Amino acid sequence: MSHDDILKAAGLTKAEVTGGTLAVHSPIDGAEVAKVRETDPGDMAKIIAKSQEAFKVWRTVPAPRRGELVRLLGEELRAAKDELGAVVTLEAGKITSEGLGEVQEMIDICDFAVGLSRQIYGLTIASERPGHRMMETWHPLGPCAVITAFNFPVAVWSWNTALALVCGDPVIWKPSEKTPLTAMASMKIMERALARFGDAHEGLVQLVIGGPAIGEALVNSKDVPIVSATGSTRMGGIVGPKVSGRWGRPILELGGNNAMIVAPSADIDMAVRGIVFSAVGTAGQRCTTLRRLIAHNSIKDDLVAKLTKAYASLPIGDPRQGMTLVGPLIDHASRDRMQAALEKAKAEGGTVHGGKTVTSGVPQGGAYVEPAIAEMPKQTDTVRTETFAPILYVLGYETLEEAIAIQNDVPQGLSSCIFTLNMREAEAFLSAAGSDCGIANVNIGPSGAEIGGAFGGEKETGGGRESGSDAWKGYMRRQTNTINYSAQLPLAQGVKFDF
Numbered sequence: 253m254s255h256d257d258i259l260k261a262a263g264l265t266k267a268e269v270t271g272g273t274l275a276v277h278s279p280i281d282g283a284e285v286a287k288v289r290e291t292d293p294g295d296m297a298k299i300i301a302k303s304q305e306a307f308k309v310w311r312t313v314p315a316p317r318r319g320e321l322v323r324l325l326g327e328e329l330r331a332a333k334d335e336l337g338a339v340v341t342l343e344a345g346k347i348t349s350e351g352l353g354e355v356q357e358m359i360d361i362c363d364f365a366v367g368l369s370r371q372i373y374g375l376t377i378a379s380e381r382p383g384h385r386m387m388e389t390w391h392p393l394g395p396c397a398v399i400t401a402f403n404f405p406v407a408v409w410s411w412n413t414a415l416a417l418v419c420g421d422p423v424i425w426k427p428s429e430k431t432p433l434t435a436m437a438s439m440k441i442m443e444r445a446l447a448r449f450g451d452a453h454e455g456l457v458q459l460v461i462g463g464p465a466i467g468e469a470l471v472n473s474k475d476v477p478i479v480s481a482t483g484s485t486r487m488g489g490i491v492g493p494k495v496s497g498r499w500g501r502p503i504l505e506l507g508g509n510n511a512m513i514v515a516p517s518a519d520i521d522m523a524v525r526g527i528v529f530s531a532v533g534t535a536g537q538r539c540t541t542l543r544r545l546i547a548h549n550s551i552k553d554d555l556v557a558k559l560t561k562a563y564a565s566l567p568i569g570d571p572r573q574g575m576t577l578v579g580p581l582i583d584h585a586s587r588d589r590m591q592a593a594l595e596k597a598k599a600e601g602g603t604v605h606g607g608k609t610v611t612s613g614v615p616q617g618g619a620y621v622e623p624a625i626a627e628m629p630k631q632t633d634t635v636r637t638e639t640f641a642p643i644l645y646v647l648g649y650e651t652l653e654e655a656i657a658i659q660n661d662v663p664q665g666l667s668s669c670i671f672t673l674n675m676r677e678a679e680a681f682l683s684a685a686g687s688d689c690g691i692a693n694v695n696i697g698p699s700g701a702e703i704g705g706a707f708g709g710e711k712e713t714g715g716g717r718e719s720g721s722d723a724w725k726g727y728m729r730r731q732t733n734t735i736n737y738s739a740q741l742p743l744a745q746g747v748k749f750d751f
Protein backbone atom coordinates (compact mmCIF):
# COMPACT_ATOMS: atom_id res chain seq x y z
CA MET A 253 0.00 0.00 0.00
CA SER A 254 1.26 3.49 -0.81
CA HIS A 255 1.68 6.07 1.95
CA ASP A 256 -1.38 7.89 0.65
CA ASP A 257 -3.50 4.74 0.69
CA ILE A 258 -2.55 4.03 4.29
CA LEU A 259 -3.68 7.49 5.34
CA LYS A 260 -6.85 7.19 3.31
CA ALA A 261 -7.69 3.80 4.82
CA ALA A 262 -7.34 5.40 8.26
CA GLY A 263 -9.99 7.95 7.28
CA LEU A 264 -7.71 10.93 6.72
CA THR A 265 -8.81 13.06 3.78
CA LYS A 266 -6.49 14.67 1.25
CA ALA A 267 -7.47 18.09 2.59
CA GLU A 268 -6.46 17.08 6.12
CA VAL A 269 -3.00 15.86 5.17
CA THR A 270 -2.00 18.59 2.73
CA GLY A 271 -1.61 22.32 2.74
CA GLY A 272 -0.52 22.67 6.36
CA THR A 273 2.71 23.93 7.91
CA LEU A 274 3.86 20.83 9.80
CA ALA A 275 5.69 18.41 7.51
CA VAL A 276 5.49 14.76 8.53
CA HIS A 277 8.17 12.37 7.33
CA SER A 278 8.01 8.61 7.44
CA PRO A 279 11.05 7.11 9.16
CA ILE A 280 10.78 4.20 6.72
CA ASP A 281 12.19 6.16 3.78
CA GLY A 282 12.32 9.78 4.94
CA ALA A 283 9.55 10.69 2.48
CA GLU A 284 7.29 13.58 3.30
CA VAL A 285 3.89 11.95 3.75
CA ALA A 286 1.81 14.90 4.88
CA LYS A 287 1.69 18.58 5.69
CA VAL A 288 -0.78 19.01 8.48
CA ARG A 289 -2.34 22.14 9.85
CA GLU A 290 -1.12 23.33 13.23
CA THR A 291 -3.29 24.71 15.98
CA ASP A 292 -3.01 28.47 16.27
CA PRO A 293 -1.57 29.21 19.72
CA GLY A 294 -4.04 32.10 19.81
CA ASP A 295 -6.87 29.56 19.84
CA MET A 296 -5.65 27.72 22.92
CA ALA A 297 -7.67 29.84 25.37
CA LYS A 298 -10.83 28.99 23.42
CA ILE A 299 -9.95 25.29 23.31
CA ILE A 300 -9.32 25.18 27.06
CA ALA A 301 -12.57 27.07 27.73
CA LYS A 302 -14.44 24.51 25.63
CA SER A 303 -12.89 21.74 27.66
CA GLN A 304 -14.05 23.43 30.86
CA GLU A 305 -17.57 23.71 29.44
CA ALA A 306 -17.54 20.00 28.57
CA PHE A 307 -16.28 19.27 32.10
CA LYS A 308 -19.26 20.95 33.74
CA VAL A 309 -21.56 18.50 31.96
CA TRP A 310 -19.38 15.37 31.86
CA ARG A 311 -18.68 15.36 35.61
CA THR A 312 -22.40 14.87 36.27
CA VAL A 313 -22.80 11.96 33.84
CA PRO A 314 -22.82 8.73 35.89
CA ALA A 315 -19.46 6.96 35.66
CA PRO A 316 -20.89 3.72 34.16
CA ARG A 317 -22.47 5.84 31.41
CA ARG A 318 -19.09 7.50 30.86
CA GLY A 319 -17.73 3.97 30.62
CA GLU A 320 -20.12 3.34 27.74
CA LEU A 321 -18.23 5.90 25.64
CA VAL A 322 -14.99 4.08 26.35
CA ARG A 323 -16.63 0.75 25.54
CA LEU A 324 -17.62 2.16 22.15
CA LEU A 325 -14.09 3.48 21.68
CA GLY A 326 -12.80 -0.04 22.31
CA GLU A 327 -15.22 -1.42 19.73
CA GLU A 328 -14.22 1.14 17.13
CA LEU A 329 -10.54 0.44 17.83
CA ARG A 330 -11.10 -3.27 17.28
CA ALA A 331 -12.71 -2.51 13.92
CA ALA A 332 -9.90 -0.14 12.88
CA LYS A 333 -6.96 -2.06 14.36
CA ASP A 334 -5.21 -2.88 11.08
CA GLU A 335 -5.67 0.59 9.61
CA LEU A 336 -4.43 2.42 12.71
CA GLY A 337 -1.56 -0.04 13.18
CA ALA A 338 -0.46 0.69 9.61
CA VAL A 339 -0.33 4.44 10.35
CA VAL A 340 1.79 3.72 13.46
CA THR A 341 4.19 1.76 11.24
CA LEU A 342 4.22 4.50 8.61
CA GLU A 343 4.74 7.37 11.02
CA ALA A 344 6.77 5.85 13.88
CA GLY A 345 8.52 3.10 11.88
CA LYS A 346 7.42 0.24 14.13
CA ILE A 347 7.35 -3.25 12.67
CA THR A 348 3.84 -4.36 11.75
CA SER A 349 3.38 -6.63 14.76
CA GLU A 350 4.43 -3.87 17.17
CA GLY A 351 2.20 -1.32 15.44
CA LEU A 352 -0.72 -3.70 15.90
CA GLY A 353 0.42 -4.46 19.45
CA GLU A 354 0.20 -0.80 20.26
CA VAL A 355 -3.41 -0.65 19.08
CA GLN A 356 -4.10 -3.79 21.12
CA GLU A 357 -2.75 -1.94 24.15
CA MET A 358 -5.37 0.75 23.43
CA ILE A 359 -8.12 -1.86 23.27
CA ASP A 360 -6.91 -3.42 26.51
CA ILE A 361 -6.99 -0.15 28.43
CA CYS A 362 -10.49 0.54 27.12
CA ASP A 363 -11.64 -2.81 28.52
CA PHE A 364 -9.94 -2.01 31.81
CA ALA A 365 -11.53 1.45 31.98
CA VAL A 366 -15.01 0.13 31.21
CA GLY A 367 -14.73 -2.15 34.24
CA LEU A 368 -13.29 0.70 36.27
CA SER A 369 -16.32 2.84 35.46
CA ARG A 370 -18.29 0.62 37.84
CA GLN A 371 -15.48 0.36 40.41
CA ILE A 372 -14.66 3.91 41.39
CA TYR A 373 -14.62 2.98 45.04
CA GLY A 374 -13.76 5.00 48.12
CA LEU A 375 -13.17 3.62 51.60
CA THR A 376 -15.54 3.78 54.52
CA ILE A 377 -13.72 4.67 57.69
CA ALA A 378 -14.58 4.01 61.34
CA SER A 379 -15.30 7.30 63.06
CA GLU A 380 -14.11 7.89 66.63
CA ARG A 381 -17.38 9.69 67.39
CA PRO A 382 -20.67 7.96 68.20
CA GLY A 383 -23.37 8.31 65.55
CA HIS A 384 -20.86 9.33 62.91
CA ARG A 385 -19.71 7.73 59.71
CA MET A 386 -16.74 8.56 57.51
CA MET A 387 -16.15 7.82 53.87
CA GLU A 388 -14.15 8.87 50.85
CA THR A 389 -15.70 10.05 47.61
CA TRP A 390 -13.80 10.36 44.35
CA HIS A 391 -14.81 13.26 42.11
CA PRO A 392 -13.74 14.30 38.61
CA LEU A 393 -10.91 16.83 38.64
CA GLY A 394 -11.19 18.72 35.34
CA PRO A 395 -9.57 18.93 31.91
CA CYS A 396 -6.59 16.64 31.46
CA ALA A 397 -3.85 17.57 29.00
CA VAL A 398 -2.13 14.55 27.51
CA ILE A 399 1.29 15.24 25.99
CA THR A 400 2.64 12.19 24.17
CA ALA A 401 5.93 11.14 22.58
CA PHE A 402 6.64 9.73 19.12
CA ASN A 403 7.57 6.24 20.26
CA PHE A 404 4.16 5.22 21.57
CA PRO A 405 2.14 7.66 19.51
CA VAL A 406 -1.29 6.26 20.38
CA ALA A 407 -1.12 3.79 23.29
CA VAL A 408 -0.01 6.36 25.85
CA TRP A 409 -2.82 8.70 24.80
CA SER A 410 -5.32 5.89 25.29
CA TRP A 411 -4.00 5.00 28.76
CA ASN A 412 -4.67 8.54 29.83
CA THR A 413 -7.82 9.15 27.83
CA ALA A 414 -9.69 5.97 28.74
CA LEU A 415 -9.04 6.62 32.43
CA ALA A 416 -9.67 10.37 32.30
CA LEU A 417 -13.00 9.87 30.51
CA VAL A 418 -14.42 7.38 32.98
CA CYS A 419 -13.08 9.54 35.80
CA GLY A 420 -15.14 12.45 34.41
CA ASP A 421 -12.34 14.53 32.91
CA PRO A 422 -12.26 15.96 29.37
CA VAL A 423 -9.03 15.49 27.43
CA ILE A 424 -6.86 17.79 25.33
CA TRP A 425 -4.21 15.84 23.45
CA LYS A 426 -0.95 17.27 22.21
CA PRO A 427 0.90 14.56 20.29
CA SER A 428 4.57 14.67 19.31
CA GLU A 429 5.22 16.90 16.30
CA LYS A 430 6.73 13.80 14.70
CA THR A 431 3.48 11.81 14.91
CA PRO A 432 0.41 13.98 14.31
CA LEU A 433 -1.08 11.56 11.75
CA THR A 434 -1.60 8.69 14.20
CA ALA A 435 -3.22 11.23 16.50
CA MET A 436 -5.52 12.47 13.76
CA ALA A 437 -6.41 8.88 12.82
CA SER A 438 -7.13 8.08 16.49
CA MET A 439 -9.39 11.13 16.72
CA LYS A 440 -11.39 9.82 13.75
CA ILE A 441 -11.96 6.63 15.72
CA MET A 442 -12.83 8.63 18.83
CA GLU A 443 -15.30 10.70 16.82
CA ARG A 444 -17.06 7.56 15.63
CA ALA A 445 -17.38 6.42 19.25
CA LEU A 446 -18.67 9.87 20.25
CA ALA A 447 -21.23 9.85 17.44
CA ARG A 448 -22.54 6.46 18.53
CA PHE A 449 -22.58 7.58 22.16
CA GLY A 450 -24.82 10.42 21.10
CA ASP A 451 -24.96 13.14 23.71
CA ALA A 452 -21.40 13.92 24.75
CA HIS A 453 -20.69 17.62 25.08
CA GLU A 454 -18.68 19.22 22.29
CA GLY A 455 -15.03 19.55 23.21
CA LEU A 456 -14.93 16.50 25.47
CA VAL A 457 -11.91 15.16 23.59
CA GLN A 458 -9.81 17.62 21.60
CA LEU A 459 -6.61 17.37 19.61
CA VAL A 460 -4.12 20.21 19.31
CA ILE A 461 -1.18 20.00 16.94
CA GLY A 462 1.96 22.03 17.06
CA GLY A 463 5.11 22.93 18.92
CA PRO A 464 6.14 24.36 22.27
CA ALA A 465 3.67 27.27 22.22
CA ILE A 466 0.77 24.81 22.21
CA GLY A 467 2.27 22.72 24.98
CA GLU A 468 3.03 25.78 27.08
CA ALA A 469 -0.56 26.99 26.89
CA LEU A 470 -1.66 23.69 28.44
CA VAL A 471 1.14 23.59 30.97
CA ASN A 472 0.51 27.16 32.13
CA SER A 473 -3.29 27.20 32.28
CA LYS A 474 -4.94 27.01 35.68
CA ASP A 475 -7.97 25.63 33.87
CA VAL A 476 -6.06 22.45 33.03
CA PRO A 477 -5.64 20.79 36.45
CA ILE A 478 -3.98 17.61 35.16
CA VAL A 479 -1.03 17.51 32.78
CA SER A 480 0.09 14.00 31.91
CA ALA A 481 3.33 14.22 29.96
CA THR A 482 5.42 11.44 28.47
CA GLY A 483 8.82 12.15 26.97
CA SER A 484 12.34 13.15 27.86
CA THR A 485 13.58 14.02 31.32
CA ARG A 486 14.55 17.41 29.91
CA MET A 487 10.94 18.08 28.87
CA GLY A 488 9.57 16.78 32.18
CA GLY A 489 12.01 18.97 34.10
CA ILE A 490 10.34 21.98 32.52
CA VAL A 491 6.72 20.79 32.57
CA GLY A 492 6.68 19.35 36.10
CA PRO A 493 7.72 22.45 38.05
CA LYS A 494 5.49 24.72 35.92
CA VAL A 495 2.40 22.61 36.54
CA SER A 496 3.20 22.19 40.25
CA GLY A 497 3.98 25.90 40.49
CA ARG A 498 0.37 26.74 39.59
CA TRP A 499 -0.91 23.96 41.89
CA GLY A 500 -1.83 21.68 39.00
CA ARG A 501 -1.16 17.96 39.03
CA PRO A 502 1.61 16.66 36.78
CA ILE A 503 1.69 12.98 35.85
CA LEU A 504 5.17 12.45 34.44
CA GLU A 505 6.52 9.43 32.59
CA LEU A 506 10.04 10.36 31.51
CA GLY A 507 13.33 8.71 30.70
CA GLY A 508 14.35 5.21 31.67
CA ASN A 509 17.68 3.42 31.86
CA ASN A 510 16.42 -0.06 32.36
CA ALA A 511 18.62 -2.94 33.47
CA MET A 512 18.61 -6.70 33.62
CA ILE A 513 20.68 -8.63 36.13
CA VAL A 514 21.57 -12.11 34.89
CA ALA A 515 22.56 -14.37 37.76
CA PRO A 516 24.64 -17.57 37.48
CA SER A 517 21.55 -19.76 37.96
CA ALA A 518 19.59 -18.06 35.15
CA ASP A 519 18.05 -19.98 32.26
CA ILE A 520 20.51 -18.46 29.79
CA ASP A 521 18.60 -19.30 26.62
CA MET A 522 15.48 -17.68 28.01
CA ALA A 523 17.53 -14.69 29.15
CA VAL A 524 18.93 -14.31 25.62
CA ARG A 525 15.40 -14.25 24.19
CA GLY A 526 14.31 -11.72 26.81
CA ILE A 527 17.36 -9.54 26.18
CA VAL A 528 17.04 -9.49 22.40
CA PHE A 529 13.36 -8.49 22.46
CA SER A 530 13.73 -5.84 25.11
CA ALA A 531 17.01 -4.34 23.84
CA VAL A 532 16.27 -4.46 20.12
CA GLY A 533 12.45 -4.34 19.86
CA THR A 534 11.04 -1.02 18.60
CA ALA A 535 14.67 -0.36 17.52
CA GLY A 536 15.53 0.46 21.13
CA GLN A 537 13.03 3.30 21.25
CA ARG A 538 10.79 2.25 24.13
CA CYS A 539 11.09 4.07 27.41
CA THR A 540 11.25 0.53 28.83
CA THR A 541 13.97 -0.66 26.41
CA LEU A 542 16.71 -2.74 28.03
CA ARG A 543 19.81 -0.53 28.07
CA ARG A 544 22.05 -2.14 30.68
CA LEU A 545 22.90 -5.80 31.09
CA ILE A 546 24.49 -6.60 34.44
CA ALA A 547 25.78 -10.14 34.09
CA HIS A 548 27.58 -12.29 36.66
CA ASN A 549 31.27 -12.47 35.78
CA SER A 550 31.11 -16.27 35.52
CA ILE A 551 28.60 -16.19 32.66
CA LYS A 552 29.20 -12.79 31.08
CA ASP A 553 31.47 -13.84 28.20
CA ASP A 554 29.22 -16.76 27.27
CA LEU A 555 26.18 -14.48 27.34
CA VAL A 556 27.84 -11.82 25.18
CA ALA A 557 28.91 -14.50 22.68
CA LYS A 558 25.33 -15.81 22.45
CA LEU A 559 23.98 -12.28 22.10
CA THR A 560 26.38 -11.19 19.37
CA LYS A 561 25.41 -14.35 17.49
CA ALA A 562 21.70 -13.64 17.92
CA TYR A 563 22.19 -9.98 16.94
CA ALA A 564 23.94 -11.01 13.72
CA SER A 565 20.83 -12.92 12.63
CA LEU A 566 18.32 -10.10 13.19
CA PRO A 567 16.50 -8.97 10.04
CA ILE A 568 16.90 -5.19 9.78
CA GLY A 569 14.83 -3.28 7.27
CA ASP A 570 11.44 -2.20 6.07
CA PRO A 571 9.10 -2.46 9.08
CA ARG A 572 6.16 -3.28 6.80
CA GLN A 573 7.72 -6.58 5.79
CA GLY A 574 6.69 -9.55 7.90
CA MET A 575 10.20 -10.87 8.52
CA THR A 576 11.70 -7.61 9.78
CA LEU A 577 12.45 -7.35 13.49
CA VAL A 578 14.46 -4.12 13.51
CA GLY A 579 12.88 -1.14 11.78
CA PRO A 580 14.32 2.35 11.37
CA LEU A 581 15.13 4.91 14.02
CA ILE A 582 12.75 7.84 14.08
CA ASP A 583 15.15 10.12 12.16
CA HIS A 584 18.77 10.75 11.17
CA ALA A 585 19.41 12.95 14.21
CA SER A 586 18.57 9.97 16.37
CA ARG A 587 21.09 7.85 14.47
CA ASP A 588 23.74 10.55 14.94
CA ARG A 589 23.08 10.54 18.68
CA MET A 590 23.50 6.76 18.71
CA GLN A 591 26.80 6.97 16.84
CA ALA A 592 28.03 9.72 19.20
CA ALA A 593 27.13 7.61 22.24
CA LEU A 594 29.04 4.62 20.81
CA GLU A 595 32.10 6.79 20.15
CA LYS A 596 31.97 8.04 23.73
CA ALA A 597 31.57 4.50 25.05
CA LYS A 598 34.71 3.50 23.12
CA ALA A 599 36.60 6.47 24.52
CA GLU A 600 35.56 5.32 28.00
CA GLY A 601 37.15 1.92 27.38
CA GLY A 602 34.17 0.08 25.92
CA THR A 603 34.28 -2.67 23.29
CA VAL A 604 31.49 -2.21 20.77
CA HIS A 605 29.91 -5.00 18.71
CA GLY A 606 27.65 -3.90 15.84
CA GLY A 607 26.11 -0.44 15.79
CA LYS A 608 26.95 0.40 12.19
CA THR A 609 24.69 2.31 9.87
CA VAL A 610 22.86 -0.03 7.48
CA THR A 611 22.33 1.16 3.93
CA SER A 612 21.89 -1.98 1.86
CA GLY A 613 18.76 -4.12 1.86
CA VAL A 614 16.80 -1.32 3.53
CA PRO A 615 14.60 1.42 2.08
CA GLN A 616 16.72 4.41 1.12
CA GLY A 617 16.21 7.59 3.10
CA GLY A 618 15.52 5.96 6.49
CA ALA A 619 17.93 5.78 9.44
CA TYR A 620 18.67 2.07 9.81
CA VAL A 621 21.26 0.73 12.22
CA GLU A 622 22.64 -2.54 13.50
CA PRO A 623 21.74 -2.84 17.17
CA ALA A 624 24.88 -2.47 19.28
CA ILE A 625 26.35 -4.23 22.29
CA ALA A 626 28.96 -2.30 24.25
CA GLU A 627 30.98 -4.15 26.87
CA MET A 628 31.95 -1.54 29.43
CA PRO A 629 34.70 -1.59 32.07
CA LYS A 630 32.36 0.20 34.50
CA GLN A 631 29.17 2.25 34.67
CA THR A 632 30.39 5.42 32.94
CA ASP A 633 28.57 8.69 32.18
CA THR A 634 27.53 7.36 28.79
CA VAL A 635 25.97 4.29 30.40
CA ARG A 636 24.14 6.51 32.86
CA THR A 637 22.63 8.53 30.01
CA GLU A 638 19.52 7.37 28.12
CA THR A 639 20.24 7.28 24.39
CA PHE A 640 17.03 6.47 22.55
CA ALA A 641 18.51 3.82 20.27
CA PRO A 642 19.38 0.10 20.38
CA ILE A 643 22.55 0.18 22.47
CA LEU A 644 22.97 -2.46 25.15
CA TYR A 645 25.76 -1.74 27.65
CA VAL A 646 27.17 -4.82 29.38
CA LEU A 647 28.67 -4.73 32.86
CA GLY A 648 29.96 -7.52 35.09
CA TYR A 649 29.32 -8.20 38.78
CA GLU A 650 30.48 -10.52 41.52
CA THR A 651 27.84 -10.32 44.29
CA LEU A 652 24.10 -9.68 44.02
CA GLU A 653 24.48 -6.72 46.36
CA GLU A 654 26.93 -5.20 43.90
CA ALA A 655 24.59 -5.92 40.96
CA ILE A 656 21.68 -4.20 42.68
CA ALA A 657 23.90 -1.23 43.54
CA ILE A 658 24.91 -0.90 39.87
CA GLN A 659 21.27 -1.29 38.77
CA ASN A 660 20.19 1.54 41.07
CA ASP A 661 23.16 3.83 40.43
CA VAL A 662 21.61 5.79 37.54
CA PRO A 663 19.44 8.92 37.58
CA GLN A 664 16.42 7.14 36.07
CA GLY A 665 14.09 4.62 37.75
CA LEU A 666 11.58 3.17 35.32
CA SER A 667 11.98 -0.56 34.74
CA SER A 668 14.26 -3.39 35.84
CA CYS A 669 14.48 -7.15 36.01
CA ILE A 670 16.48 -10.13 37.16
CA PHE A 671 16.95 -13.52 35.50
CA THR A 672 17.58 -16.08 38.20
CA LEU A 673 16.24 -19.44 39.32
CA ASN A 674 17.35 -18.67 42.86
CA MET A 675 14.35 -17.67 44.94
CA ARG A 676 16.43 -15.79 47.49
CA GLU A 677 17.97 -13.65 44.78
CA ALA A 678 14.63 -12.98 43.11
CA GLU A 679 13.00 -11.90 46.36
CA ALA A 680 16.00 -9.79 47.40
CA PHE A 681 15.76 -8.00 44.05
CA LEU A 682 12.07 -7.21 44.67
CA SER A 683 12.56 -6.25 48.32
CA ALA A 684 12.78 -2.78 49.84
CA ALA A 685 16.56 -3.02 49.51
CA GLY A 686 16.33 -4.23 45.92
CA SER A 687 15.47 -2.46 42.65
CA ASP A 688 14.48 1.18 43.10
CA CYS A 689 12.37 1.24 39.92
CA GLY A 690 8.64 1.59 39.34
CA ILE A 691 8.70 -1.76 37.53
CA ALA A 692 10.74 -4.78 38.69
CA ASN A 693 10.36 -8.16 37.01
CA VAL A 694 11.65 -11.68 37.48
CA ASN A 695 12.54 -13.84 34.48
CA ILE A 696 11.02 -11.47 31.96
CA GLY A 697 12.56 -8.39 30.36
CA PRO A 698 11.88 -4.80 31.43
CA SER A 699 9.71 -3.83 28.44
CA GLY A 700 6.34 -4.81 27.09
CA ALA A 701 4.36 -4.24 30.27
CA GLU A 702 0.68 -5.19 30.38
CA ILE A 703 -1.87 -2.45 31.02
CA GLY A 704 -3.20 -4.02 34.22
CA GLY A 705 -0.32 -2.73 36.34
CA ALA A 706 0.49 0.85 37.21
CA PHE A 707 3.07 2.14 34.72
CA GLY A 708 5.77 4.67 35.60
CA GLY A 709 8.87 5.09 37.68
CA GLU A 710 10.91 6.93 40.25
CA LYS A 711 13.72 9.52 40.31
CA GLU A 712 14.17 11.27 36.94
CA THR A 713 11.47 9.07 35.44
CA GLY A 714 9.13 11.53 37.12
CA GLY A 715 7.14 9.56 39.70
CA GLY A 716 3.84 9.48 37.78
CA ARG A 717 1.72 6.38 37.31
CA GLU A 718 -0.54 5.72 34.35
CA SER A 719 -2.53 2.78 33.04
CA GLY A 720 -3.75 0.04 35.41
CA SER A 721 -4.05 -0.69 39.13
CA ASP A 722 -5.21 2.43 41.00
CA ALA A 723 -3.51 4.91 38.64
CA TRP A 724 -7.03 6.27 38.03
CA LYS A 725 -6.82 8.07 41.37
CA GLY A 726 -4.38 10.49 39.74
CA TYR A 727 -7.22 11.72 37.53
CA MET A 728 -9.67 12.44 40.36
CA ARG A 729 -9.93 14.46 43.51
CA ARG A 730 -10.45 12.67 46.78
CA GLN A 731 -12.99 13.98 49.25
CA THR A 732 -13.22 12.85 52.85
CA ASN A 733 -16.77 12.96 54.19
CA THR A 734 -17.84 12.83 57.84
CA ILE A 735 -21.57 12.38 58.39
CA ASN A 736 -23.21 12.90 61.76
CA TYR A 737 -26.48 11.02 62.19
CA SER A 738 -26.66 11.56 65.97
CA ALA A 739 -28.45 14.34 67.81
CA GLN A 740 -25.19 15.47 69.47
CA LEU A 741 -22.24 17.44 68.16
CA PRO A 742 -19.19 15.80 69.76
CA LEU A 743 -15.80 17.15 68.69
CA ALA A 744 -12.94 14.94 67.61
CA GLN A 745 -9.89 14.45 69.81
CA GLY A 746 -12.11 14.99 72.88
CA VAL A 747 -12.04 18.78 72.47
CA LYS A 748 -14.63 20.62 74.58
CA PHE A 749 -16.09 23.85 73.28
CA ASP A 750 -19.24 24.41 75.36
CA PHE A 751 -20.86 27.81 75.46
Ligand code: UN1
Pocket residue numbers: 357403404408482537538539540698699700701702
Ligand atom coordinates in the same frame (compact mmCIF):
# COMPACT_ATOMS: atom_id res chain seq x y z
C1 UN1 B 1 6.75 4.01 26.43
O1 UN1 B 1 7.75 3.63 25.85
O2 UN1 B 1 6.54 5.23 26.67
O3 UN1 B 1 5.94 -1.50 28.59
C2 UN1 B 1 5.65 3.11 26.86
C3 UN1 B 1 6.07 -1.21 27.38
C4 UN1 B 1 4.87 -0.64 26.68
C5 UN1 B 1 4.72 0.81 26.92
C6 UN1 B 1 5.95 1.65 26.72
N1 UN1 B 1 3.69 -1.34 27.12
O4 UN1 B 1 7.11 -1.37 26.78
